[in-house]
Amino acid sequence: MLIIDGSYHEGGGQIIRTAVAFSALTGKAVRIENIRAGRQNPGIQAQHLAAVNAVAKLCNARVKGASMGSLALEFSPNPIQGGSFSIDIGTAGSIPLVFQAIVLPALHARENVIFEITGGTSVLWSPTINYFQDIFCYFLKKMGVDINVGLASYGFYPKGGGIVKAIITPCANLKPLNLTKRGSLDKINFLSVASESLKGAKVAERQIEGAKNILKEYHGKTEISYCNTPSPGSFIYLDANYENCKLGASAIGELYKPAEKVGEEAANRLDKQMESDACLDEWMADQIVPYLALSGGSVKVEEITPHVETNIWVVERFLGKIFEVDKAKKIIRVNKS
Template sequence: MIEIDGSYGEGGGAILRHALGMAAYAGKSIRVRKIRAGRSKPGLAAQHLKGVEAVGAVSGARARGANLGSTELTFDPGPVRPGKFRFDVGTAGSTTLVLQTVLLPCLFLTGEFEFELVGGTDVPWSPPADYLRQVTLQTLRPFGVAELRVARRGYYPKGGGQLLARVAGGSGFGFPLTFLEPGEVKAIRGISHATIQLQERRVAERQADAADHLLKRLGLPVEISVEYSEAANLGSGITLWTESENGPPLGASALGAKGIAADEVGREAAKALLSELDSGAAVDRHLADQLIPFMAVAGGSVLTSAITSHTRSNIYVAERILGAEFEIDGLTITVQR
């Protein structure tokens, strides 16, 4: 049984999530101790339990310690099997983080998985649904087909959103994930969204216009669509990404919040994307940490804009469970299979 220290690095939920996915992929039993020791409320929260449930469902796993507030979990996976699955995270727990948890084993196995996930789609401390769809899944497309649709937005604090995902694996990991040169950016795309009650105040348009104003300095086409929809409570957000011919997209996002002007939300996302572009990175800092499990299997090397605590934590887990050896040289992350 492989022991994982949940207090490593920033001591958050990312260690548990990635450990579950890697364990299911490798068919290895793990024990995670000191879960979320770095948080003000340590132990398993509702969204982490749904991650355990999700990976357990696709792999027929046995889990001990899967209770709210538990700081230790033993996870013993079985064979990963395709099927249709539904998980309700509850309130505004992140649906994208739950989906992230199962991506590695599902993309590896030949077969088709369908997921319905209910909860938060655009909430703090997690990738927005549009980022996951337009950046993460686009980059992982060579390993299989992963499609994602936002059927209903879910914002903090009530959530109630709905993601529909289809993952068809089986392409295998026959080539490395290597991105060392920034792609040639042809355009900037984006989605600015808000609840229908905010339409009269033109919140989505103001987010998009503010982002567009800053991005025009690039001299590239900028196209940001505007979307209003029903949701359980007021909310808004914007996700931006690059469109490149020869490299993965770079992405950035921002969420609306009480007391923050819509224009500032748009500027925040645009500034974040401009920072990624100015860095000369081939993959943005958030994509880099998400790619670690796949690099551990496929090999490869990526140049990113920053080495985050999440990246270091994911490397720690990948080395423990998958036996990969990573090297960080400046802003370049390399793994040898």
Template sequence: MEEISIDGSMLEGGGQILRTSTALSALTGKPLKVFNVRAKRSPPGLRMQHITAIRSVAALVDAETEGLKVGSKEIKFIPRTIKGGSFSFDIGTAGSVTLVLQALTPVSAYAPKKVFVEIKGGTNNQWAPPIEYMQHVFFPTLKHMGFDGSVSLIRRGFYPKGGGIVRASLNPVKILNPINLTGKPKVLRIWGLAYSCRLPSHIPQRMVKSVEEFLRKKGFTELNLEIEDLQPQHGKCSIDPGCGIILVAELENGFRIGADCLGELGKPAEKVGLEAASSLYEQLVREAMVDFHLADQLIIWISLAEGVSTFYTAKLTLHTLTSIEVCKQILGAKFKVEGELGKPATITCEGIGLKNKFL
């Protein structure tokens, strides 16, 4: 089969190109070469979380790989047959477990049997969805497409040591259903979790208070905001101190919109809460059905689904456009994008209707 060649510097030029192209190579059986890996990042080339993501997909398809070392700017991936079973991966740093999970989940959907996976690394990171987002937004959305997956948090992991643990259960599907996420969403309630490890208990409490004040002023009264305050004696507590908050708006049609903010040294807890609340409110005001993080994560799924999918998102990101381009190049999926970068947009895709050959 002819090798696919993907330029890792195109558009967003980051790790998403690697994760998406590797997953699609595994699903199509086409050998893959990615060059100019993470050319627009500093430093460029592979980091440990990207290597772990590629290795995780490789384990699912018995793939041969080349160039998997830190700093490498070119990789090759030669897939064989998808398999199910139990797997364990350790990033070895605070690299994001959720980004590894993003890479292997679409491949697991087309496995001959259920996939169980344990991943060690960072569970709550800058520039990556927190584990709660996967639990409360990502997997519930995929359920509407016919895919049944879940992930449990065993231990939190923050920068710099990581050490977090998650366990996922991923069920194969015969074919993915299309989705239609347009129209004006009605918010039923907003759920939230302010979490902290090895920090004073007033920190998550202050996050929650700032969120409550902001959202109530905006007219949202159905709020269920929880606090998770973990100290070293708790088995779920991270190795390093850390904190953050996630907010999830539950919509009338059963879908969800999320927003989050990770705590930083020197950033007041009130500001952490306010940033998450402002981000959520901005998307709800724009009457989005898909938040801008979910938008880029959905692209590979609607590309694989049978039929036409359409969704409206609050902000068109370069991540989303990059994922679209990779799916067009490898799968030949057809897309229509109505909207400008950084503005609300409607995305329509005619999926290829990939069927699970094992079911």
């Protein structure tokens, strides 16, 4: 059984998600110890538990230690199956982060995989579901992946209640991803969403106003939407469309934070990415690592973050030394002979 230190480097939930995904993929049993040991709330939390249970359903795994607050987890997989599954995180735990664990093993299933997940779609410390749909899936489709993600409803902190359904078609042989030149900028799209209860305060419109005060050119599509949600909330999502790639940024509304500031926060993040010459933003950089390990290729990223380094470390625990990282040029490379 492979032993992985869950407190290594960045020491977050990503270690759990990547480890169980590669355990299912390789058939190697894994034990993760010291899970999130350095965090304020150490151990497994609801979103991590949902990810483990989701991957376990895919491969009928034997699991020990899958409980709230657990500091150790054992995951012993069987062959990956297909089929339809549902997961209720039970809180506003991040739906996109649960999908991070599911998609990779689902590509190696015997038939299509359909997952419906209930939880948080737009929460702090996580990609929004719109980023997952528009950026993550965009890059996977470049690698030959057929993934369809449908949003039924949004869910904000603390009650969640958002519902997302994904259909993933098996694709065992990924196309290499080579992206080191992003080409010219075409347009920037704006999406601002808020709960119906915030419509009177024009929260969604004000988020857009804040973003456009920063990003004054290349305006593409602007969407404003209000929706019924169990808990009130808001977010803004922006994407910059280039000739060869996309960059994305989000910001989440918070109590006592002016809506204009939420828009400015997302716009400043995107502006920072655009000032670099990266083809993958800092969030996509660590998310692409497991797929690049299997496909091969070379990508220029915004930053080699601790998340990127940690994810590479976990993958190489299963596959051996395969990554080349040029920190100066911010290029991640996997050569497939």
